[in-house]
Amino acid sequence: MTGPQHPSPADRSDADGVEAHACPKCEAQPGSPCRSRGGAVASAYHTRRFTRVARLKKALRVPTPADRAPGRPWRPGTPPPAPVDPALPSADIRIGYARCSTLGQELDSQLDALAGHGIPRDKIFAEKISTRIRVRPKFEEALRTAREVKAHAPHCRVIFTVYEMKRLGRDAAELTALADHLTAHGLILEMLAGPLPGIYDPTGPGKLLFAFFAAMAETERENVRESTLEGLDAAARKGKHGGRPPVITDDMLHTMLRRRAGGESVEQIQPDLFIPTGKRKGHNPSVASIYRALTEHAKREAYPDAVEQAHADFAASRTATVPEPRPDSPDRASL
Known part of the structure; x- marks a missing residue:
């Protein structure tokens, strides 16, 4: 049994020379083999096409090389690169x-x-x-x-x-x-x-x-992201939270609470408060910031256990895959 036939370098050279021109019969464009009437790759190039190549003018037949898949469904090929004008610059x-x-x-x-x-x-x-x-x-x-x-x-x-x-x-x-x-x-x-x-x-x-x-x-980016999240989580467990420093510090909050207990309004207290750090260092905090700090303090005083439990639940969700039911939950009671 003979193996697959490979086109010789001469056949490929002839084919490349022929395919540098368009075919006037089947209208195949440069870079494509000729096609038959049935829409397949023709077994040989049309005479009017290959006679345009000087060395093939006297040839009787120029077969299509096997690597052009003669007999297979015809598909347009890649056109050859346009000739370069030597008068034009070719710098990068x-x-x-x-x-x-x-x-x-x-x-x-x-x-x-x-x-x-x-x-x-x-x-x-x-x-x-x-x-x-x-x-x-x-x-x-x-x-x-x-x-x-x-x-x-x-x-x-x-x-x-x-x-x-x-x-x-x-x-x-x-x-x-x-x-x-x-x-x-x-x-x-x-x-x-x-x-x-x-x-x-x-x-x-x-x-x-x-x-x-x-x-x-991409893997390196994911590793950096994971390391950053782990570092932020470890800092949060130590009480260090990222972001800009708070406008209302603990000292300022104590001052506000003491003066509010003495009957002063927020508008009277605000001009005497100064932001200690950050971009607005030395400026007075806004009235809205003061009211917000007083509201958060009131919530912590009214529901201290709820705030602590919220922090604990958040920390547990970051470390455990499936959270354990709380002791007083219905799930625990049914066990």
Whole structure:
């Protein structure tokens, strides 16, 4: 039994030469084999098509190579790349993108790295925005600019450059979709640092590596999130709560209670109170803040057990999978 027939290099070369032209008979466009009347891939190229190739003008028949699947249902192929005009410049064009998550972080190191890589400042798009926000204006503008540059200069390599992978996003699906989007528009992705520095090759091992490191970046983000939640929970158990400092401190509350007991109104007490810390340090607290603090104090005084039980239930829900029924609950009584 003979094995599968593989087209020889000469057959493939002839086929590539023929498919560089459109077929005047079956109207197959460049990059596609000829098709038969039944809608299948023709077993041989039509004469009027292959005679356009100088070396095949005297040939009687040019068969369709086996890798073009003759006899199978016809599908349009990929058109060959347009010929490059040697008079046009062929330099790489880079579009840079820099991002950090919070207003407190700085972009200077990323901007310097991108500018040092030869990207003009007017081709670098930067913003301070979290990756959790799906629509990032400067990121969308950078992608749109890269696509426009590629459309106006198809002979150039347009490279979308970032400092590292996590500047693009930390969700594996989002990163992979972005890589596919760049590939579909003929753009190249480049990273200057991180686990995958250099130009990203969208085919072969490059694609596998990119998918792997994208998944690793997502895992790293989840680990950081879990560690942060555990740290906040441990601090809360020690009585340390995050966020801005309270406007009404315990000392201020005692002063308010003493003066209220003496018959003074909130409006009379408010001008003598000053916020000790925070952005409004040295200012008077608002009347609403004072009333809110007095209301919360009254609730704690009226229902001290309920407040303590609420804190205990919250702590138990963070540590136990299934909460135990309370001693006085109907479930416990029925056991």
